[in-house]
Amino acid sequence: MSDAVVSNSDRQSTQPPHARSWLSRALDSDVFYSFRRSKLTMVAAAITVVFFLLAIFASVLAVQNPFDPAQLQLINSRISPLWTADGQSPFLLGTDEQGRDVFSAILYGMRISLAVGVAGVIFAGALGIGLGLVAGYFGGAVDGVIMRIADVQLTFPAILIALLVNGIAKSILGNRLDATSMLFVLVISIGLSFWVGYARTVRGSVMVEKNKDYVAAAQLIGLPAPKIMLRHVLPNTMGPILVIATINLALAIITEATLSFLGVGLPDTMPSLGTLIRIGNNYLFAGEWWIVAFPGLALAALILSINLLGDWLRDALNPKLR
Amino acid sequence: MLAFTLRRAVQAIGVMFAVGIIAFSMFRFAGDPVNQIVSIDTSAAERAIVRKSLGLDDPVPVQFVRYFADAAQFKFGVSYQFRQPVSALLSERMPATLELAICATVFAMVFGILMGVYSALKRDTVLAKLFQAVSLIGISLPTFLIGILLIYLFAVTLGWLPSFGRGEVVKLGWWTTGLLTLSGLKALIMPSITLGLFQMTLIMRLVRAEMLEVLRTDYIRFARARGLTTRAIHFGHALKNTLIPVITVAGLQFGSVIAFSIITETVFQWPGMGLLFVQAVQNVDIPIMAAYLLMVSLIFVTINLVVDILYTVVDPRLRATVGRAT
Numbered sequence: 001m002s003d004a005v006v007s008n009s010d011r012q013s014t015q016p017p018h019a020r021s022w023l024s025r026a027l028d029s030d031v032f033y034s035f036r037r038s039k040l041t042m043v044a045a046a047i048t049v050v051f052f053l054l055a056i057f058a059s060v061l062a063v064q065n066p067f068d069p070a071q072l073q074l075i076n077s078r079i080s081p082l083w084t085a086d087g088q089s090p091f092l093l094g095t096d097e098q099g100r101d102v103f104s105a106i107l108y109g110m111r112i113s114l115a116v117g118v119a120g121v122i123f124a125g126a127l128g129i130g131l132g133l134v135a136g137y138f139g140g141a142v143d144g145v146i147m148r149i150a151d152v153q154l155t156f157p158a159i160l161i162a163l164l165v166n167g168i169a170k171s172i173l174g175n176r177l178d179a180t181s182m183l184f185v186l187v188i189s190i191g192l193s194f195w196v197g198y199a200r201t202v203r204g205s206v207m208v209e210k211n212k213d214y215v216a217a218a219q220l221i222g223l224p225a226p227k228i229m230l231r232h233v234l235p236n237t238m239g240p241i242l243v244i245a246t247i248n249l250a251l252a253i254i255t256e257a258t259l260s261f262l263g264v265g266l267p268d269t270m271p272s273l274g275t276l277i278r279i280g281n282n283y284l285f286a287g288e289w290w291i292v293a294f295p296g297l298a299l300a301a302l303i304l305s306i307n308l309l310g311d312w313l314r315d316a317l318n319p320k321l322r
Numbered sequence: 323m324l325a326f327t328l329r330r331a332v333q334a335i336g337v338m339f340a341v342g343i344i345a346f347s348m349f350r351f352a353g354d355p356v357n358q359i360v361s362i363d364t365s366a367a368e369r370a371i372v373r374k375s376l377g378l379d380d381p382v383p384v385q386f387v388r389y390f391a392d393a394a395q396f397k398f399g400v401s402y403q404f405r406q407p408v409s410a411l412l413s414e415r416m417p418a419t420l421e422l423a424i425c426a427t428v429f430a431m432v433f434g435i436l437m438g439v440y441s442a443l444k445r446d447t448v449l450a451k452l453f454q455a456v457s458l459i460g461i462s463l464p465t466f467l468i469g470i471l472l473i474y475l476f477a478v479t480l481g482w483l484p485s486f487g488r489g490e491v492v493k494l495g496w497w498t499t500g501l502l503t504l505s506g507l508k509a510l511i512m513p514s515i516t517l518g519l520f521q522m523t524l525i526m527r528l529v530r531a532e533m534l535e536v537l538r539t540d541y542i543r544f545a546r547a548r549g550l551t552t553r554a555i556h557f558g559h560a561l562k563n564t565l566i567p568v569i570t571v572a573g574l575q576f577g578s579v580i581a582f583s584i585i586t587e588t589v590f591q592w593p594g595m596g597l598l599f600v601q602a603v604q605n606v607d608i609p610i611m612a613a614y615l616l617m618v619s620l621i622f623v624t625i626n627l628v629v630d631i632l633y634t635v636v637d638p639r640l641r642a643t644v645g646r647a648t
Contacts, residue, residue: 152337155622157581167603167611168348254464261466262588264603281470281589284478285485296467304462 034316044308051302055111062104067270081290094290096279102290105276106298112272113299116183117253120190121245124252127191128198129241133229135199136206147203150196158193162255165189166264179270186265190252197244205237239317246310250303257299273299330630334623341619345612346389349399350382398613403605408613412595417497418488419594422586423579425510426518431572434522438529439561442537453526460523465582469516469589476512484509486591517586521575525568532564573629577622 026032035041054061081094081102093102131150135143153161169185170177177185209215210233218228253273259265260274261281268279273295280292364372373379377388392398398408441450460468477485489505491498500506536542537560545555584596591597595614602610 152340155337155577155626156619157578159584160581160618163584163599163603164348164611164615167606167608170603171348171606171608250462257464258466258585261464262585262600262603264600277466277470284470284474287478289474292470296470300463300467303464304459307458307462 031316035312038312040308041312044305044312047301047305048309051110051298051305052114054107055114058104058107058111062101062107064101064104066100066105066108093294094288096288096291097283102276102294105271106273106295109271109273109276109295110298110302112183112266112270113253113256113274113302116186116190116256116272117249119187120194120252120256121248123187123191124194124248125198125241125245128195129202129234131195132199132202133206133234136203137210137225137229137233139207143203146199150199154196158251159255159258161193162189162259163262163264165192166259170264179267182266182270186256186259189259190255193255194248194252197248198241201240201244202234202237205240206233209233209236243310243314243317246306246313250306250310253299253306254303273302326634327631330627334627337623338619341615342390342393343386345393345615346386348608348615349389349612350378350385393613393616398616399609401602401610402607403601404607408609411598411610412613412617413496415593415595415598417499418592419580419583419587419596421499421501422510422513422517422583422592422594423576425514426579426583426586427521427572427576428518429514430518430521430525431568434525435529435561435568437522438526439533439556441526442530442533443556445534457523457526460519465516465520465585466589468519469512469586472512472516473589483512485512488593513586513590513592516589517579517583520582521572521579524575525572528568528571529564532567533560536560536563570629570633573625577618577625580621581618 035045059065093106095101096105131146135146166185166189169188173181173185206229214232215228218232223232256265256272257274257277260272261278263278266272266275268275271279276295277292277299280288280295283291377385380388396409396413398412400406401408401411404411437453441453444450473485476483484505487509488500489507489509490503491500491506492502500510542555542560545559550558580596583592583594584600586592587594587596588600595617598610599614601607602614
């Protein structure tokens with residue numbers, strides 16, 4: 001590890017950093033070096049990238065659109081996977097009760113799971129970072145109120161808060177709640193359950209950063225507080241935020257899958273991986289294991305690889321461990 | 323010490339008050355209680371009478387005080403879907419949830435400590451590596467997938483254990499228990515493992531880390547120098563010192579276990595409070611949701627308070643620092 005640091009600084013001394021492209025600097029960084037050293041991390045990253053690509057190009061790769069009832073034929077229902085005795089082409093992983101191709105359903109479900117997960121993380125991040133910046137920068141009573149709320153919320157598990165927000169949204173929206181607005185409800189439930197981690201981290205870093213000279217300088221030349229917070233203080237707190245966001249993505253996907261599995265998330269007409277697992281669970285006793293097994297496997301692999309990435313990122317960005 | 327206890331108690335009451343406001347606003351504003359009681363063709367005049375009889379015309383603070391006073395006597399209103407008092411529904415299902423949560427915690431403690439001690443003492447063996455891998459998977463896999471996997475293995479394929487329900491239960495006063503019948507015990511196995519697995523991995527990692535830490539300290543070296551047997555050193559001295567944080571974590575986690583039993587109870591159709599809560603969210607049964615929130619918060623806040631106070635009793639060093647920090 002120390003060799004790399006030396007060689008890095010050697011090269012930097014001969015060539016100023018701004019003369020090189022963004023990409024070559026990234027490939028030369030300590031973080032990328034530690035990435036190349038860890039085979040497990042590379043495998044996890046590859047799996048994550050493949051899953052994202054599968055989700056993005058779902059409509060190209062899938063043999064049918066599982067959301068379109070016109071493309072489903074009951075004659076194709078309950079076909080077992082291709083390699084078993086009763087398997088039929090083109091249904092690689094078999095079909096479910098309604099003749100839905102399990103592989104296509106997983107691709108589309110993955111797309112929804114990832115979309116809700118990413119949107120939930122962005123929402124939680126924006127909320128948490130905003131509140132954390134305000135609390136850390138201004139301190140005093142504002143800080144007290146925000147952090148007390150954070151403390152209280154931290155005592156409760158995220159899934160319970162997500163369920164409550166979900167239930168309240170349902171009772172307010174009533175019958176107007178369709179599959180699309182359910183997406184937003186899920187994103188909001190996840191965002192409100194996970195903002196605390198960001199807020200606490202950002203507040204901590206801001207309280208350290210705000211006493212440094214560059215902030216005083218920015219205040220002296222008369223920059224407004226929002227600009228100082230966003231343009232000058234926030235970039236210096238990004239490392240830990242990135243780690244939290246990665247680990248949070250896995251948690252957000254689990255939370256969405258759990259809510260959908262419990263029957264309070266996405267409906268059967270717009271299934272995420274969690275919904276697919278709930279549907280498939282009903283056919284487990286009939287011996288049709290593939291309807292639940294493959295969505296479950298996809299979800300587990302996705303979460304495991306994102307978690308491994310998050311673990312690696314935490315160690316790689318932590319200068320104490322170098 | 324007394325000041326610390328008092329401050330913590332005041333904080334706990336503050337939290338309960340905040341949760342109470344949330345529960346009350348849900349009860350009062352999210353969904354009109356009148357609509358849930360009358361039928362669609364009830365006239366406006368009759369609705370007004372119902373509204374008045376429920377006290378919904380009073381000022382909001384008055385209603386809040388009334389809701390709080392009722393809640394303190396465990397009166398949470400009537401469930402929309404069951405048409406029964408919420409308190410009766412909850413107390414009927416509480417034994418199932420508590421029994422499951424206790425069994426899961428015991429499972430997590432026993433196996434977590436055993437596996438943690440083993441992987442600390444025999445760090446480089448294959449079995450210890452396997453435990454580490456299992457713990458990573460245990461943290462990564464969603465609870466409901468583990469439950470489904472267990473059901474497929476032990477209920478569908480092998481047919482050894484029941485896949486749903488509590489089995490036969492015995493009534494002891496108002497408490498019902500599945501611990502006294504064979505079918506009840508069999509029904510407890512899979513839900514307890516599913517619910518306790520996450521806590522088990524947590525405890526295992528904690529015990530392993532603490533044991534490795536303690537084994538490096540001087541008093542362990544002196545114990546070896548005194549010629550004590552390895553067993554006495556490992557279990558009499560090292561393990562004993564790792565147990566304080568373990569018990570704290572297990573205690574604090576008990577609240578989470580109860581909350582996470584929502585998922586396990588749904589997978590195994592376990593007739594507890596969690597299943598009731600999920601059904602309430604599905605059917606927008608606000609009184610049950612509000613009451614569940616209050617009950618679970620009370621359990622959480624009480625556990626946190628007790629653990630905090632016990633901690634300062636056990637470890638006097640904390641009293642000074644905690645007092646200064648707040």
